Amino acid sequence: MSGGVDSSVTAALLAEQDFDLSAVFMRNWDTKDELGADGKCEWERDWHDVQQVCKLLNIPCRMVDLSREYWLRVFEPALRVWERGMTPNPDVDCNREIKFDALVQRLGESAQWIATGHYAHLQWDDATHRAMLCRSVDRHKDQSYFLAAVQEPQLRRFMFPISHMTKPQLRELAHARGLPTASREDSVGICFVGQKRRFEQFISEYIPPSPGKIVDEHGKVIGEHNGLWKFTIGESSRVSGLKTRFYVAKKDAERNEIVAVPGRDHPMLQCRAVNTIDWRWVWPDHDVQQVLALQTKLGGRFTTKIRHAMAEIECTPSQGTSPENVVLSFAHPDAGVAPGQTAALYLNEWCLGCGTITETTCTADLQESASSEPT
Numbered sequence: 494m495s496g497g498v499d500s501s502v503t504a505a506l507l508a509e510q511d512f513d514l515s516a517v518f519m520r521n522w523d524t525k526d527e528l529g530a531d532g533k534c535e536w537e538r539d540w541h542d543v544q545q546v547c548k549l550l551n552i553p554c555r556m557v558d559l560s561r562e563y564w565l566r567v568f569e570p571a572l573r574v575w576e577r578g579m580t581p582n583p584d585v586d587c588n589r590e591i592k593f594d595a596l597v598q599r600l601g602e603s604a605q606w607i608a609t610g611h612y613a614h615l616q617w618d619d620a621t622h623r624a625m626l627c628r629s630v631d632r633h634k635d636q637s638y639f640l641a642a643v644q645e646p647q648l649r650r651f652m653f654p655i656s657h658m659t660k661p662q663l664r665e666l667a668h669a670r671g672l673p674t675a676s677r678e679d680s681v682g683i684c685f686v687g688q689k690r691r692f693e694q695f696i697s698e699y700i701p702p703s704p705g706k707i708v709d710e711h712g713k714v715i716g717e718h719n720g721l722w723k724f725t726i727g728e729s730s731r732v733s734g735l736k737t738r739f740y741v742a743k744k745d746a747e748r749n750e751i752v753a754v755p756g757r758d759h760p761m762l763q764c765r766a767v768n769t770i771d772w773r774w775v776w777p778d779h780d781v782q783q784v785l786a787l788q789t790k791l792g793g794r795f796t797t798k799i800r801h802a803m804a805e806i807e808c809t810p811s812q813g814t815s816p817e818n819v820v821l822s823f824a825h826p827d828a829g830v831a832p833g834q835t836a837a838l839y840l841n842e843w844c845l846g847c848g849t850i851t852e853t854t855c856t857a858d859l860q861e862s863a864s865s866e867p868t
């Protein structure tokens with residue numbers, strides 16, 4: 494339980510059934526001086542709420558400290574990715590490394606099943622008796638994207654009891670049960686950065702400034718920046734001294750340069766395909782050929798999701814130049830796609846796994862290669 498309303502309702506639903514239940518709160522962050530507006534650490538407030546809910550439901554609860562594991566396996570690797578000018582997704586890594594691995598190891602045999610308040614659905618495949626990770630009923634809240642790097646042997650021990658509910662239904666139920674967390678706002682952003690702390694201020698405590706140039710698409714210097722990680726691809730940004738807004742099209746880590754373009758519709762912002770590596774298929778024996786064969790068998794379409802909040806893009810997966818490489822070609826261009834991000838692949842409702850984007854191909858790249866082809 495996290496202290497949020499989703500895991501509170503999860504516990505309440507299970508408490509009404511015949512389970513031998515106990516709650517676990519993970520403390521993932523150790524910094525004592527990061528206080529919220531009320532003078533309490535974020536995790537202290539969360540732990541307090543977990544205890545309140547458990548008291549009401551009459552279930553035992555305990556705290557486990559996984560801050561060391563979180564630091565080593567999620568936060569430090571993410572810092573290295575930000576430093577290289579790329580965009581990691583620590584929430585995907587947190588599920589893979591911490592909730593579905595370090596926590597499971599720590600609980601050992603003491604827990605036969607583990608339930609969380611994720612909006613995702615596990616369906617059981619009749620033929621193989623394996624769990625299929627699927628979207629939840631609430632499409633808007635669906636969190637299967639964050640679980641795309643967790644593999645089936647880990648997933649099969651989990652339950653997602655709120656997968657059939659929408660958030661408004663869940664809040665209603667929380668109020669009806671008188672849960673003290675019923676009105677708690679949804680958590681936003683990276684799980685360890687408290688809601689009130691701004692991302693930039695937080696990360697700048699860990700990554701030193703690294704000044705460099707901002708150039709336009711022709712390489713002309715138009716401004717300066719203080720660190721690649723402060724800029725997000727696709728984001729509109731002000732360059733001091735210039736009146737018009739610019740959009741970040743590219744971050745060049747070797748030159749420590751940002752390429753900015755003048756309009757949101759610029760061809761350098763329109764991503765048409767991504768090259769990905771480090772694939773984690775939810776069913777570990779899957780590969781590109783197998784998922785293409787699945788589509789032939791089951792029908793339907795492939796889509797990819799690159800950020801939680803982003804709309805899905807219809808795509809075609811194909812084998813890249815090496816066995817580790819998967820290329821996802823988009824049916825229509827999309828903005829704001831960046832190296833480092835996690836691309837999850839879906840076949841209809843089924844989330845098949847995810848890879849890490851190493852390279853993007855945009856409309857401008859395609860125009861360039863077409864114009865350089867011999868006529």
Ligand SMILES: Nc1ncnc2c1ncn2[C@@H]1O[C@H](COP(=O)(O)OP(=O)(O)OP(=O)(O)O)[C@@H](O)[C@H]1O
Nearest residue numbers: 494495497498499500501517518519609610611680
């Ligand atoms: N610190 C934690 N300790 C134990 N479980 C956690 C913790 N953080 C998250 N979880 C589990 O993972 C689920 C998803 O967490 P996440 O932070 O992504 O979602 P959320 O939608 O904000 O959920 P909630 O409303 O329960 O906080 C939670 O519902 C909870 O079951």
